Each structure stands twice: as structure tokens, then as C-alpha cells.
Amino acid sequence: MKLVVLGLSLSSSWGNGHATTYRALLQAFAARGHDVLFLERDVPWYADQRDLTDPDWCTLEFYREIGDLERYGAAITNADAVIVGSYVPDGVAIGTFVQERARGVVGFYDIDTPVTLAKLARGDxxxxxxxCIPGYDVYLSFTGGPTLEYIEDRYGCPAARPLYCSVDPSRYRPTGAAARWDLSYLGTYSDDRQPTLEALLLEPARALPNHRFVVAGPLYPDGIAWPDNVERIAHLPPSEHAEFYSASRSTLNVTRADMIAAGWAPSVRLFEAAACATPIISDVWRGLDEIFAADREIVMARTTEQVIAALQRDDLGAIGAAGRRRVLGEHTAEHRAAELEAHLVEANGGNARRNARAG
Incomplete structure (x- = not known):
């Protein structure tokens, strides 16, 4: 299969979660024998922060404006599939450009589904x-569940399919690090997550002064009252994530409000922590129990008291090991690449749409 992807970024993981998602997925997709061309808008804020410039598993090309895409017109026309990603600059115009020229399957990959739907609802x-949406043969979404049916019914999408984030198990695995913290959290500050972080980490820390806690991530305001037993790490590069999780007796997952409202929206942090066999204590949202089995592969908590009780459990190690088995069995990049292939093959069955473009 020849696949062309027009995504936000492959070359730079600075300030976005798209690059690491695309890298894991497309490297695994190429390993299945497919040919991948990635077209990235050349913008200064990524050009100055590139950490991947010449991947050996795909062709990476840059364009400065929509008119430059004419250089790749033949590749787009002749590809078996073309995917446009969320948050691509001038995405509406680029989607129209692709839909008018491509003869193969045309898909949209939404790495930001709840945000996208909120923007559409307010006319953004x-x-x-x-x-544009009916012109995509398949809408690939980071969010599953009822959201998929909503996209089809509300916007006339021919097929909305889940394509969750995933993990590269060669990068995320137990490192053997000695335990440093009883409960960790890795995440950038956000207003809507902070009350949950207060209830599920800072309050347990105050109640358990002999336990050790850590919060890693940028942008936390100066006014937060951190308990003495909560360590702060302002920035933790991805290369150190596996060591961080491995040094945590358990780790906390806190979900953005729009993701909770949608449900079925697992964060990549869930899969990365579980791949390191770190027991996860998570806030609760619809669909989570379909991804990890409650009390066997993950611990769910709504209150401070439930977190405190979880930290006293003597089966946390078994829960972490079970979570790792679940991820390795269902949520690696190789699994997502196989799912992507299946979705594109399914969409290719829409012969009337494809032939209309070709004719």
C-alpha cells in the first residue's frame, strides 16, 4: 500500500503529542511492508526544534504553503490512501485539495476528537x-464509543472508526529502577485537571506524610501549596519517562474534562505507564473499564480516601503486571498499524466514492 500523510508534525515532538503518535504508528505501518510519504508544513517553531529529520522507515518532505503541494500532486493522486491529520494548518483547504485529487481512500485522523467536535459546535x-467531513471515506478518531456514531450521524461521515494512541514497547518497559515514589503523576498543568490532582495526589500526600509523591510537568503556577513530601520535576523528556514510571510504586492518571465528557479516550500516558508495569490509579470515565479491567489491571478512584486505600493494597505489583500484559496484547504500535491497515482496506470497499474521484 502507498500511503500519504499530511500531518501536523513528524519532525518535531516539541510542544505537541502528534509527532510521537505518528512516529510509532507509521514506523509500525511501514514494517508491515507499506510505503509512507509524510508531508509536513515547514513552520519556524518546529524547524528550530526538530528531533527527527531523516527517518529510515518513511519519506519526510516539507512544504511552505498549499501551493507547494502541487509538487506532490501525482503522489496524492496515485496513492492507495491519503490521510489528513487534525490541527494541520489550513486543514480545510488541504482536505479539499486532497479530496479533489486523490483516487484512493481519503481519511481524516483526529488526534484531538473532543476538541475538534467542540470547535465544530461553535462554528470554529x-x-x-x-x-469536508462527508468527503472523507473514513474518520479515524482518538476517541471511541458513542462519539463515533455521533460523527457519522451529525456530520454525514461515511465511516468513523477508533484509532487510539499506542505505545512502543521497545521504549517503554520496566527498567529495574529502585522505587523512589509511592505515587507519581506526569502531566502538564491544566485548570480543569488541577482539582482532581489536588484530591487524588496532594490530599493523600498531606494525609500520608511518610509516603513519597512526585509531580512532573511544566506550567504549574507558583501559588500551589505543595506538601513537603511532594517532589516537583519541571520538565521530564520522553527519554526519561520509562525510568520515571519504573521508579514509581504507582502512578496517577488524570483526564481532561472534555475527554471525560466524551469517554473512551485513553491517554497515551495510560499505555506508557502500563507498559512499564507501573500500577495505575486513575480517575473514572466511561469506557475505561473496556481498556483495563478494574481492580485487576487498573485501580479506579474518585476520592482522596480511595487513593489512600489503593496505596495500602498489597496486590499493586500484580495489578501493574496485569496492566502490562493487557497493553502488550492490545495497545502497541504494531496493533494500531494493523488496525489502520484494516480500516483503510474497509474504506477501500466504497467503490462508488473512489471511482467517482477516479472518473
Whole structure:
């Protein structure tokens, strides 16, 4: 299969979660024998922060404006599939460009589904519009569950399919690090997550002064009252994530409000921590129990008291090991690449749409 992807970024993981998602997925997709061309908008804020410039598993090309895409017109026309990603600059115009030229399957990959739907609801068509959605043969979404049916019914999408984030188990695995913290949290500050972090980590820390806690991530305001037994790490590069999780007796997952509202929206942090066999204590949202089995592969908590009780459990190690088995069995990049292939093959069955473009 020849696949062309127009995504936010492959070359730079600075300030976005798209690059690491694309890297894991497309490297695994190429390993299945497919040919991948990635087209990235050349913008200064990524150009100055590139940490991947010449991947050996795909062709990476840069364009400065929509007119430059004419250079790749033949590749887009002749590809078996073309995917446009969320948050691509001028995404509506690029989607129209691709839909008018491609003869193969045309898909949209939404790494930001709840954000996208909120933007559409308020008339913000930054990178996709209601007019564009029916022109995509398949809408690939980071969010599953009822959201998929909503996209099909509300916006006339021919097929909405889940394509969750995933983990590269060669990068995320137990490192053997000695335990440093009883409960860790890795995440950038956000207003909507902070009350949950207060209830599920800072309050347990105050109640358990002999336990050790850590919060890693940037942008936390100066006014937060950190308990003495909570260590702060302002920035933790991805290369150190596995060691961080491995040094945690357990780790906390806190979900953004829009993801909770949608449900079925697992964060990549869930899969990365579980791949390191770190027991996860998570806030609760619809669909989580379909991804990890409650009390066997993950611990769910709504209150301070439930977190305190979880930290006293003597089966946390078994829960972490079970979570790792679940991830390795269902949520690696190799699994997602196989799912992507299946979704594209399914979409290719829409012969009338493909032939209309080809004719």
C-alpha cells in the first residue's frame, strides 16, 4: 500500500503529542511492508526544534504553503490512501485539495476528537469543517464509543472508526529502577485537571506524610501549596519517562474534562505507564473499564480516601503486571498499524466514492 500523510508534525515532538503518535504508528505501518510519504508544513517553531529529520522507515518532505503541494500532486493522486491529520494548518483547504485529487481512500485522523467536535459546535473550522467531513471515506478518531456514531450521524461521515494512541514497547518497559515514589503523576498543568490532582495526589500526600509523591510537568503556577513530601520535576523528556514510571510504586492518571465528557479516550500516558508495569490509579470515565479491567489491571478512584486505600493494597505489583500484559496484547504500535491497515482496506470497499474521484 502507498500511503500519504499530511500531518501536523513528524519532525518535531516539541510542544505537541502528534509527532510521537505518528512516529510509532507509521514506523509500525511501514514494517508491515507499506510505503509512507509524510508531508509536513515547514513552520519556524518546529524547524528550530526538530528531533527527527531523516527517518529510515518513511519519506519526510516539507512544504511552505498549499501551493507547494502541487509538487506532490501525482503522489496524492496515485496513492492507495491519503490521510489528513487534525490541527494541520489550513486543514480545510488541504482536505479539499486532497479530496479533489486523490483516487484512493481519503481519511481524516483526529488526534484531538473532543476538541475538534467542540470547535465544530461553535462554528470554529480551523482544520476541518462540516462540509469536508462527508468527503472523507473514513474518520479515524482518538476517541471511541458513542462519539463515533455521533460523527457519522451529525456530520454525514461515511465511516468513523477508533484509532487510539499506542505505545512502543521497545521504549517503554520496566527498567529495574529502585522505587523512589509511592505515587507519581506526569502531566502538564491544566485548570480543569488541577482539582482532581489536588484530591487524588496532594490530599493523600498531606494525609500520608511518610509516603513519597512526585509531580512532573511544566506550567504549574507558583501559588500551589505543595506538601513537603511532594517532589516537583519541571520538565521530564520522553527519554526519561520509562525510568520515571519504573521508579514509581504507582502512578496517577488524570483526564481532561472534555475527554471525560466524551469517554473512551485513553491517554497515551495510560499505555506508557502500563507498559512499564507501573500500577495505575486513575480517575473514572466511561469506557475505561473496556481498556483495563478494574481492580485487576487498573485501580479506579474518585476520592482522596480511595487513593489512600489503593496505596495500602498489597496486590499493586500484580495489578501493574496485569496492566502490562493487557497493553502488550492490545495497545502497541504494531496493533494500531494493523488496525489502520484494516480500516483503510474497509474504506477501500466504497467503490462508488473512489471511482467517482477516479472518473
Amino acid at each position: 473550522f480551523e482544520y476541518i469543517s462540516p462540509r
